[in-house]
Amino acid sequence: MKYFSFFFVLAITAALAVAVSIPLGEIPPIAPLLDPNHGFWQNSISEDQLAIEEIDLENLSAPVEVVYDQNLIPHIFAQNEADLYRAQGYVTAQHRLWQMEFQTMAAAGRISEIVGPIAIELDRMTRRKGLAYGAELGMKYLQENDPETLALIEAYADGVNQYISQLEEAQLPVEYKILNYRPEPWSAFKSVLLLKYMSDMLVGDRDLEFTNLRKILGQAKLDKLYPDFPTENDPIIEAERIWDFTAIPVAKPDSISYPDDLIIAEPLPQPEEGTGSNNWAVAGKKTKNGNPILANDPHLSLNLPSLWYAMQLSTPDLTVKGATLPGALGVISGFNDDIAWGVTNATRDTRDWYKITFQDDSRKSYKYGAEWRQANFRIEEIKVKGQDPFMDTVVYTHYGPVVYDRTFKSERQDLNFALKWTVHEGANEQKTFLLMNKARNHNDYNAALDHYAAPAQNFVFASASGDIAMRVQGKFPLKWPGQGKFLMDGADPRLEWQGYIPNSQNASTLNPERGFVSSANQYPTDASYPYYVFDNSFEQYRNRRLNRKLREMEQITVEDMMALQFDDYNLQASEALPVLTTLLGTYKSDSPEAERYLQELKSWDFFADPNQKGQTLYSIWSAETMESVWRELLDSKAPILRPSSYRTIELMATAPSDSIFDVASFEGVETAECHVRAGFDSLLVKMAEWEAEEGDYAWANFKKTTIQHLVPNFKSFSATNVYTGGGSGILNATGSRHGASWRMIVELGSEIKAFGVYPGGQSGNPGSRFYENFVPIWAAGEYLDFDLRAQQNAENVLFKTTLK
Amino acid sequence: MRFIFLTILTAILVVFLNPVAPFWMVMIGIAFLAALIYPNGFGGFLGGGLGMGLTWLGLCIYLGITTGSSLPDRMGELMGLGSGVTLIAITGVVGFLLGAFSGWTGVSFRNMLLKNPEDVYQG
Numbered sequence: 001m002k003y004f005s006f007f008f009v010l011a012i013t014a015a016l017a018v019a020v021s022i023p024l025g026e027i028p029p030i031a032p033l034l035d036p037n038h039g040f041w042q043n044s045i046s047e048d049q050l051a052i053e054e055i056d057l058e059n060l061s062a063p064v065e066v067v068y069d070q071n072l073i074p075h076i077f078a079q080n081e082a083d084l085y086r087a088q089g090y091v092t093a094q095h096r097l098w099q100m101e102f103q104t105m106a107a108a109g110r111i112s113e114i115v116g117p118i119a120i121e122l123d124r125m126t127r128r129k130g131l132a133y134g135a136e137l138g139m140k141y142l143q144e145n146d147p148e149t150l151a152l153i154e155a156y157a158d159g160v161n162q163y164i165s166q167l168e169e170a171q172l173p174v175e176y177k178i179l180n181y182r183p184e185p186w187s188a189f190k191s192v193l194l195l196k197y198m199s200d201m202l203v204g205d206r207d208l209e210f211t212n213l214r215k216i217l218g219q220a221k222l223d224k225l226y227p228d229f230p231t232e233n234d235p236i237i238e239a240e241r242i243w244d245f246t247a248i249p250v251a252k253p254d255s256i257s258y259p260d261d262l263i264i265a266e267p268l269p270q271p272e273e274g275t276g277s278n279n280w281a282v283a284g285k286k287t288k289n290g291n292p293i294l295a296n297d298p299h300l301s302l303n304l305p306s307l308w309y310a311m312q313l314s315t316p317d318l319t320v321k322g323a324t325l326p327g328a329l330g331v332i333s334g335f336n337d338d339i340a341w342g343v344t345n346a347t348r349d350t351r352d353w354y355k356i357t358f359q360d361d362s363r364k365s366y367k368y369g370a371e372w373r374q375a376n377f378r379i380e381e382i383k384v385k386g387q388d389p390f391m392d393t394v395v396y397t398h399y400g401p402v403v404y405d406r407t408f409k410s411e412r413q414d415l416n417f418a419l420k421w422t423v424h425e426g427a428n429e430q431k432t433f434l435l436m437n438k439a440r441n442h443n444d445y446n447a448a449l450d451h452y453a454a455p456a457q458n459f460v461f462a463s464a465s466g467d468i469a470m471r472v473q474g475k476f477p478l479k480w481p482g483q484g485k486f487l488m489d490g491a492d493p494r495l496e497w498q499g500y501i502p503n504s505q506n507a508s509t510l511n512p513e514r515g516f517v518s519s520a521n522q523y524p525t526d527a528s529y530p531y532y533v534f535d536n537s538f539e540q541y542r543n544r545r546l547n548r549k550l551r552e553m554e555q556i557t558v559e560d561m562m563a564l565q566f567d568d569y570n571l572q573a574s575e576a577l578p579v580l581t582t583l584l585g586t587y588k589s590d591s592p593e594a595e596r597y598l599q600e601l602k603s604w605d606f607f608a609d610p611n612q613k614g615q616t617l618y619s620i621w622s623a624e625t626m627e628s629v630w631r632e633l634l635d636s637k638a639p640i641l642r643p644s645s646y647r648t649i650e651l652m653a654t655a656p657s658d659s660i661f662d663v664a665s666f667e668g669v670e671t672a673e674c675h676v677r678a679g680f681d682s683l684l685v686k687m688a689e690w691e692a693e694e695g696d697y698a699w700a701n702f703k704k705t706t707i708q709h710l711v712p713n714f715k716s717f718s719a720t721n722v723y724t725g726g727g728s729g730i731l732n733a734t735g736s737r738h739g740a741s742w743r744m745i746v747e748l749g750s751e752i753k754a755f756g757v758y759p760g761g762q763s764g765n766p767g768s769r770f771y772e773n774f775v776p777i778w779a780a781g782e783y784l785d786f787d788l789r790a791q792q793n794a795e796n797v798l799f800k801t802t803l804k
Numbered sequence: 805m806r807f808i809f810l811t812i813l814t815a816i817l818v819v820f821l822n823p824v825a826p827f828w829m830v831m832i833g834i835a836f837l838a839a840l841i842y843p844n845g846f847g848g849f850l851g852g853g854l855g856m857g858l859t860w861l862g863l864c865i866y867l868g869i870t871t872g873s874s875l876p877d878r879m880g881e882l883m884g885l886g887s888g889v890t891l892i893a894i895t896g897v898v899g900f901l902l903g904a905f906s907g908w909t910g911v912s913f914r915n916m917l918l919k920n921p922e923d924v925y926q927g
Contacts, residue, residue: 006912013835013905017828020898031902034895036863037822041895044873170823174875178882716881767875 028180032169040177042170043767047072047095050171051799057090057162059155063804066091070796071784072762072770075312075321077791081434082155084315085329087803089159089186092309096326096764097163098173099305101183102710104190104327107197108132109382114179116385124392127380128403129268131200133396134423135193141426142192149431153188156329160186174766175711194327195430199423199455201300204270205351206536208263208417209641211487215262216636225643225660228481228534229527231650234544236458236470236519237507239526245505247530252480253494259355259487262638265417266409276539277344278546278565278731280518281462281469283511288555291749292462295561296333296342299733300741302707304718304772306760308332308742312789313437319788320437323742323758330433333744335754337788338440339463340746344519346456346472347535352497354399354490356416363395363405363416367491373398399490400424418490420497422475427453442467442510449473450503458519464748470517471508472524476501481532501531516550518543520731540646541571541729558753561745566781567731573618574606576649580621583656583676593684608732609725610700619702619727620686625652625679629672632663645729652676700724703736707759707775709766717766722759724779732781743783755783807847813837814855814903822859830856831906838910845911852907857900864892 020031033039048068057064062079064087069075074091078084092100105111109126111119142150164183176182214222233239277298284290300307312321313331322334333342357367358375365372375395382390395402399418406415428451435448445461449471452459456474461467477484477497488495507524509517522543524533549564581601588594597617604614622645629652630642651658656672663670690697700723709717726732726739733739739759747753759778763770777784817833834856838848868876868888876888885891 002912002916002918006909006916009905009909009912013831013909016901016905017831020902021828031827031898034860034891034898035822035827036860036867036895038826040875040879041864041867044867044871044875046871046873049871174879714882716878766878767871767873769871769873 023180028178033177038169040174040767043174043177043765046768047763047765047770048798052801054802054804055090056166057086057159057803059158060086060804063802065791066801066803067789067791067793068798068800069789070798071310071773072798073310073312075314075789075791077314080315081152081318084313085152086155086159088311088313088324088329089156090163090803091159091311092324092326093160093163093186095762096305096309097160097167097183098175099710099764100160100194100326101186101190102175103197104193107135107193107200109380112382112384112390114181114385117387120382120384120390123382124380124390124408125268126200127382127392128394128401128408129200129419130394130401130421130424131196132193133378133401134196134421134425135189137424137426138192138196138428139189141428142188146428146431149428149434150188152329152434153191153430156191157186157188173764175714178714179711191327191329191430194325196423198325202345202455203347203351203421203423204268204537205349205353206267206270206641207349207351207353207485207487208265208267209639210485210536211259212262212636212638212640214258214486215260216633216638216640221660225647226536226641227647230523230538230540230646232540232544233523233526234547235526236472236522236524236543237509237526237529238512238514239528240513241507241509241525243505243528243530247505248478248499248502250478250480250498250532252483256492256494257489259489263415263487265404265415265639267639268403276521276542276733278518278520278542278733279342279344279458279460280516280546280550281340281460282550282553282556282561283468283515284466286515286554286556287747288557289747289749291464291747292466292468293556293558293561293745293747294335294340294342294460294462294468295565295743295745296344296460297565297733297740297743298333298343298345299739302705302734302737302739302741302759304707304709304760304766305764306741306758308758308760310756310758310762310786314791318438321754321786321788322744322756328433329430330437332433333742334437335744335746335748335752336437336439337752338465339445339461340748340752340754341436341439341445341462342460342744343457344460345521346458346474346519346524347521347537348456348474348476348524349484349534349536350454350456350474350477351419351421352477352484353487354397354418354420354495355487356395356397356399356402356418356490358416366397368398369491369493375402397490417487422454422477425453425475427451427475429453441465442469445469446471458524460517460519462746462748464750464752467511468517469508469510470519472506472519473503474506476506476531479532479534482534483532485534505531514551518546518550520546536641536644539729540644542731542733545569545571545731558745558747558755562755562781562783564731565740565743565745566726568608568725570606570608570615570618570727570730572645572649572729573604573608573615573622576622576652577601577606577618579649579653580625580676580679583652583673584680585673587677588680588684591684593687594680597683597687607725608699608727608730610698610723612699612725613697615699615727616697616702617683617687621679621683624682624686625676628675628678628682629661632665699727703727705734705736705739705779707772708737719759719772719775722775722779740778743778744786745783752788754786754788756786757783806841806843807851810838810841810843810848810851810907811855813841814852814907815859818856818859818903827902831902834903834906835910835913838907839914840910842911842914845908845915848907848911849904850907852910853900853904856903856906857896860899861892861896864895868892
């Protein structure tokens with residue numbers, strides 16, 4: 001009996017111990033998670049409570065001191081670059097390990113390893129786009145051409161790995177504990193991959209949609225609805241710029257034919273609408289103190305942990321501060337003692353599609369001119385949590401990977417589209433940032449940019465010596481007008497890219513007469529630039545507002561620049577609302593609600609401030625009107641793209657009776673007026689619903705800005721309903737899920753004055769008091785002091801750590 | 805008396821061993837303690853349970869007070885439990901169950917090892 005009772009109790013105890021140690025479906029093992037000594041409770045402790053004075057870091061040539069200011073911004077003081085980047089890797093991993101690994105797992109198409117079969121299609125997509133393939137080529141390029149940079153990237157990786165090997169269970173980031181996996185070693189490859197991931201985030205193309213649109217609308221109507229060049233172009237490089245080089249001639253071949261089928265395939269995900277950025281620099285002659293001032297605010301998805309991590313990096317020869325990308329070396333947008341620089345996305349079509357004709361079902365060779373070319377196969381093994389790996393075979397042509405084929409995103413057996421993208425070519429973006437961090441003048445800045453390929457960026461520049469500059473830098477294919485806008489026939493060698501625009505002929509300007517340089521993702525130049533430039537998503541509003549303000553402003557101060565970054569003026573509304581109200585006429589004038597809304601719109605000053613109701617009404621009315629205008633076009637089974645809001649408003653204003661407004665399925669002839677009224681009806685319906693369910697329709701309450709954790713299901717790790725203004729197409733581009741991911745302003749005098757903020761916090765740990773402590777500051781349009789710090793400065797020090 | 809002794813020793817064990825060892829090693833330690841101190845079965849169950857459960861509970865509360873972190877509430881919401889207070893209670897209960905069954909196992913182990921008295925006439 002006593003034997004039985006012992007084994008019985010032992011069995012219960014063992015079963016209990018096992019039950020709380022294993023995952024049950026989506027639920028992670030309970031006991032390790034709840035154990036207050038190792039589980040998530042330990043992640044409640046903030047970094048300053050865990051501060052250690054000395055940490056072992058091997059392979060350093062001299063001790064490195066890390067000084068944290070009161071915002072947990074590390075200032076790293078090392079004796080040389082190798083030590084500096086080793087320490088950068090270590091310190092970044094201390095605060096952002098889970099995020100940097102998760103982002104590169106996403107870039108490598110390895111999310112299924114973490115979350116299971118739900119992510120297989122996403123991983124297949126990522127791999128078929130060839131991001132990892134591009135990173136492998138990037139590594140090869142570094143090995144062959146730039147071993148010095150590679151050695152620094154490896155030092156960074158070593159720093160990360162030493163942190164991982166010292167990491168105790170208690171301090172393991174909480175996401176690992178919840179998702180029940182552990183960090184793997186970091187590598188130089190992952191740093192290279194991260195920069196490819198940025199390309200994926202920022203570069204899109206609409207070739208398939210335009211191919212369908214040309215088939216549906218015909219070339220003439222297509223050109224009318226989607227003009228290549230905006231009517232009121234206010235370009236990045238001032239229109240007065242004279243191009244003093246001889247352009248490489250690009251000849252369009254005679255009688256080319258494009259594949260002309262309707263393509264019913266799901267296009268690749270595009271950069272989210274609202275992804276964009278502003279940057280500008282004003283010359284000393286326009287500022288109050290006579291110093292140049294530079295400003296930058298990249299707009300990206302608003303996420304926690306934030307994409308950015310603020311840092312100062314110092315050696316005896318270099319002191320640089322600004323926003324870093326966890327996983328990449330150096331500062332991406334920042335300043336040093338002599339210069340400041342910033343980035344905005346230089347949208348341009350650098351991604352093209354070729355239709356591949358295979359010889360037979362084996363897909364071993366494809367037609368190219370008169371010959372059959374050999375294809376390569378790349379077997380992608382996607383590991384899946386809780387399942388056998390998923391194997392995906394991707395065919396590679398000399399253009400690039402055949403993304404769409406009979407097994408992926410296609411309803412047709414004979415559909416094979418290969419992707420040609422500058423990301424698939426070896427390049428050395430990391431070198432650009434390493435050189436830029438220590439640049440002293442305009443020449444150094446240009447030399448740094450020569451290494452930069454993708455994602456193309458508008459690099460703004462200002463120096464303490466008084467220069468301001470802008471350069472649109474990327475590896476841009478040479479194309480004849482129209483090339484690459486539509487799907488091309490991969491069997492026709494004449495449709496190849498014609499080479500690349502030389503770096504020296506990329507659009508740029510130095511100290512323009514107008515006293516400022518600026519960019520806001522708009523068309524880069526005026527029509528005189530001798531190369532074909534195309535993209536479907538050039539900005540039409542932020543750029544005009546920005547340049548208008550900069551032209552007007554004199555005696556500029558840092559505070560003026562802060563106000564401009566936070567400017568909520570809705571230029572689109574100021575142009576469109578008069579058109580909408582005119583076309584509406586007296587429609588619904590007998591409805592008291594309609595009267596009330598119209599009154600609110602009439603008294604609105606076009607500023608999308610958080611307490612404004614007019615902005616809410618305008619955003620619904622204009623969206624519903626445009627929806628009505630393009631509904632019939634969008635009914636197409638094949639994927640297509642809507643004409644831009646700018647063009648739609650322009651057509652409503654200038655040609656309200658144009659045939660494009662007619663809806664074939666309705667009787668009679670419709671004009672813009674009908675759509676504006678339909679939009680207004682929808683506004684009334686939506687507002688009635690909103691007022692019944694939510695009540696207040698002030699803009700901040702309506703748009704509900706959310707800064708979302710990288711795992712969208714982890715809702716309680718997100719910051720929701722942040723009270724702030726702005727929106728898409730507005731300088732303060734903060735919409736519901738996108739906006740200024742980093743704001744920086746630098747005045748370059750004899751002493752550098754710098755300010756910065758981002759919507760998040762330095763810690764990646766949701767339990768830390770530094771996780772989202774910048775959010776309220778950012779939401780109110782305020783800044784943190786970002787001045788360079790000297791090592792001995794004892795003011796506002798949170799704690800210090802020596803690595804040795 | 806033995807039960808109180810077990811409770812106190814278990815709590816000390818959890819405080820000192822748990823930071824460097826996973827929970828299952830602590831469970832084995834509790835079983836040993838229970839076998840050593842040898843209360844009755846119920847005393848082993850309650851002593852081990854209260855010792856571990858209360859220590860876990862206390863640690864959670866201590867961390868909550870010293871850090872002022874919002875993490876317990878965030879985790880509570882994430883797990884669909886509402887607030888962090890529920891999680892503190894659940895952690896205490898899980899600690900209690902693990903400690904209690906370990907204690908009971910230790911006592912049963914000692915019971916099993918005890919020889920039957922040989923000089924008693926059993927008929």
